[in-house]
Amino acid sequence: MEMYRSHVMVCRGTGCTSSNSEQIVKNFEELLKQHGLENEVVVERTGCFGLCALGPIVIIYPEASFYSLVKPEDVEEIVNEHLIKGRVVKRLLYAETIENDTIKSIDDVDFYKKQVRIALRNCGVINPENIDEYIAFDGYKALEKVLTGMKPTEVIDTIKKSGLRGRGGGGFPTGTKWEFAAKSQADQKYVLCNADEGDPGAFMDRSVLEGDPHAVIEAMTIAAYAIGSSQGYVYVRAEYPIAVKRLAIAISQAREYGLLGQNIMGTDFNFDLEIRLGAGAFVCGEETALIASIEGERGMPRPRPPFPAVKGLFGKPTILNNVETYANIPQIINNGAEWFAAMGTEKSKGTKVFALGGKINNTGLVEVPMGTTMREVIFEIGGGIPNGKKFKAAQTGGPSGGCIPMEHIDVPIDYDNLIALGSMMGSGGLIVMDEDNCMVDIARFFLDFTVDESCGKCTPCREGTKRMLDILEKIVEGKGQEGDIEKLETLANTIKNSALCGLGQTAPNPVLSTLKYFRDEYEAHIYDKKCPAGVCQGLAKYTIIEDKCKGCGICAKQCPVTAISGKPKTPYIIEHEKCAKCGVCLEKCPFGAIIKA
Amino acid sequence: MTEMEFKEKLSKLESIINEHKNQQGALMPVLNETQELFGYLPEEAQKRISEELDISMAEIYGVATFYSRFTLKPRGKHTIGVCLGTACYVKNAQEIIDRIKKEIKISAGETTDDGLFTLEATRCIGCCGLAPVMTVGEDVYGKIVPEDVTDIIKKYQG
The missing domain is CATH 1.20.1440.230 (NADH-ubiquinone oxidoreductase 51kDa subunit, iron-sulphur binding domain)
Incomplete structure (x- = not known):
């Protein structure tokens, strides 16, 4: 690999890309060329840094300067000041990294301080379209360890001992699943990856695929070795074009390097991967429905047993794990089961990635040890609720989960505690609601x-x-x-x-x-026909404030059901029985004399 | 699409089918690529797929109508999507879509008479940090308020 004095990392995750980070990359490249710096400074397109609320984000190493809300026109200043003169552009730095005029490390700011990044380890750190960068960060080391020094049963034992549970929702022990499939006898077995992330408000799987696709490929290859499979499929949403593209690039690079295909790493082990696109059906997140979809059928689930580990894809033994689950595997193999099991709570080990969204300041992706409380995630890492509003509930688990109120906000987050509260972990979407939500x-x-x-x-x-x-x-x-x-x-x-x-x-x-x-x-x-949060249109009550009404009559003219009456220059009145609650009057009143309660 | 273009696409379909013909579970990749090629799944294309893959028309119809990405009717030139995922919903995405409906006078799932716009209420598109979000084709507009809608739509009407 080439050596450079500075690395400019530009986030090309979905959030930042939507705010034009590709233009930022282009501006950097062009200006660096103009100044003849293209051999000294390299611009990398990386995966998600997590702090989506402040995107587009640019980090420049070795200083690790964290620039936030960068606009394409800011690039010139960064190049001239930072990259040429060596002066950090304070105006564009993430405000939290500046304290008493000195610049703090990103790891010391509230958003990152409590995070432990395992599944997201490489997101924002490497260029996901370059396999050499993944390898430089210990990539494919776990696969080598497994293929050259471990028996399949030892791999399964390690995963079992680590206590890893499925990150897609249910929380089934991953090692046990693999063991079932390993014990099934068949001429062909399949390894599947569920990347059909359908929970609204969850985008960690997409970020892993976009930011670190090789981790998933490596883990699936390890799984294939453990259960005795030679073919795998990644089932990914067609709505994730960037993830699909990067995964396809990663697969072809891995083939080129002999890390997929025949005789992997010179051993007699063979395994290859294919991408299958989903077509927008939430139920395909269910394993038997996903299998039906890969088979070319309607994505409908079927009763279990037989479990996929016995009779799955095309009737053969199959394991299916979610993207985030796989992203943990190489780390567990490299660092050992004990290392992983030392994190988390008694029955939920390791970390969990959460997608913070809704009424919260630091929207984005965070990874914390299991057992962290909701309060820490929302108020410390997430920076609390915007506009001085009051927290009402946190929704976890998407359409399968539930809402957790203030009184339970200090419960440590793990699989079992969330179920006890009537919610579930789900894939890790965490939507915060404030007093304005009904x-x-x-x-x-x-x-x-x-x-x-x-x-x-x-x-x-x-x-x-x-x-x-x-x-x-x-x-x-x-x-x-x-x-x-x-x-x-x-x-x-x-x-x-x-x-x-x-x-x-x-x-x-x-x-x-x-x-x-x-x-x-x-x-x-x-009973009271009231919506306390004032959201439900059907329960809204529109009233004209007498003092403010100038009697212009605009509201009466606009009302589609003639529920408003009055004489010009005297206050008008709304007949509540007639009112269709459309809100046109409130919208049209030039004096702000109409209120909704 | 002129008749010429349609015929050209049908011959492209031929190569899509051939590429996947010998795969297990070929129907999904073929339908996905056909949808991409035509912008919908024309009956003529379904017939070809049925013959070549030896799958009945009824079964293809079943699959095509099961998945929301597949459509049986042509779509407008621009597809407007309003994300109604949870993060966008709690940030008033409903008002955004209501405003668009008023603006272009169609409901979600419909196409304007001039064939310019198709409106869709979409599932979470994963940029929850930008909520609420609307998309027009590949362009993403984040952190919008209902008042922004008019100007955004105007850009595509010219």
Whole structure:
């Protein structure tokens, strides 16, 4: 590899790319060339740095200067000042890295201080499109260790001892899954990677694929060796074009280097990988549905047993793990099971990546040891709630999870604690809600999602979730009746107990958890016909403030249901019985005399 | 698409099918690439796929209608997507999509009469840090408010 005096790392993750970071790269390259510095300074396109709220982000090494919210036109100043004259451009530095006029290391700022990056180890550090960089950071070392010095059973033992559990949602012990498949006898076995990240608000798998695709390839090859497979598939969402492209590049580079294909590293072990694109079906995150989709069928789950470890893809023994799970594997092999098991809680080992989103200052990706509390993640790492608003709930586990209120914010996060709270780990989306969010509306939002994504195979999910949504829609429209809450509870429990797959079994969770912690909001909607957060249109009440109304009559002219009346130059009045709650009057009033309550 | 272009694409489809013909589970990759090629799955293309892969039309229809990425009707020149993932939803994405509906006078899933826009309420596109987000084709607009919608749409009307 070439040696350079400075490395300019520009984030090309999805968030920063959406804010034009490619133009920043181009400006750097052009200006460096103009100054004849292209052999001294190198510009690298990296994966996600995690702090998406402040993107586009540029980090310059060896100083590790962390520039945030960089615009393409700022590049000239950075080149002239920092790269030519050696003066850091303080104006563009991430404000948290400046303290009393001195510059702190990124590792000392709140956002990064408590993080332990294992799955995200290389994200933002290497150029994901260059296999040499991955190798320089100990890449494929674990594969070499496994192929030249470990028996398949030893690999499985190591993973079992590490305590690694599936990061895609369920939390099944990874080593045990591999052991089942290893024990199944067959002429062909398959290793699959679930990169069909469907949970809204979760984007860690995408970031790993975009920032460190070789880690997934290496781990899948190790898994193949452990269970005795020669063919693998990565099932990735077609909606992730950058991830697909980088993974394809990584696979072809690995083949070129003899790290995939026949006789890997000169041994008699063979393994190859193919990418299969999903086509937008949330249910394909369920393992048997994903398998059906790779087979070219509709992505519908089937009952288990037989488990995929016995009869999976094309009827052969198959293991399926999620991207983040795989990203941990090479580290566990390199550093040992004990190293990994030393992190986390009794039953949840290692770290977990969370995607912070919603009403939180530092939106982005964070990786923390299991057992970190929600409070630490939201208020210390995440920087709390914007605009001085009050925290109301944190939603984990996407459409399968639930909302955790303030009173449980000090519970250490692990698989079992979240389930005990009525939520679940899921893939790690963590959406923060403040006082302006209506919890009934959020429950309706998730049910709307599940109804849309239900594959329709089993009745409890197909019909049951639809009926639940009907009731919730009634409630948010202000037509809720006594008994609705009880009906929701009965339906929810029936669906939980009788649906065929994980999608249906967990679909009622958003309703059950909001009922558990925010029952008063449901009651306010049903009995008082009020939405405490003021979100639900159907319950809104528009009123004209007499003192402010100039009597211009614009509102009355605009009202589509003639619910507003009055005489010019005297205050107008809204008839609440007639009002359709469309909000046009409020929008059109030139004097701000109409309020929504 | 003129008849010429359509025929050209049909011959391209031929090579897509040949490339995947001997793969196990070939239908999904073939449909994905066909969707990419035509912008939808024309009946004529489905017929060819059915014959070449020896899969019944009924089965192809079943798969094509199961996955949201596949469409049976041509789409507009620009697809407007409004992310309704959770992070965007809690930041008022609903108001954004309502504003767009008003602006171009169609509902989600529809195409304007002039064939210029198709509107879609999309699943999470993974840039939650920029919520709320709307996309037009490949362009992403983040941290927007309903008032921004008019100007964004204007850019594509010229």
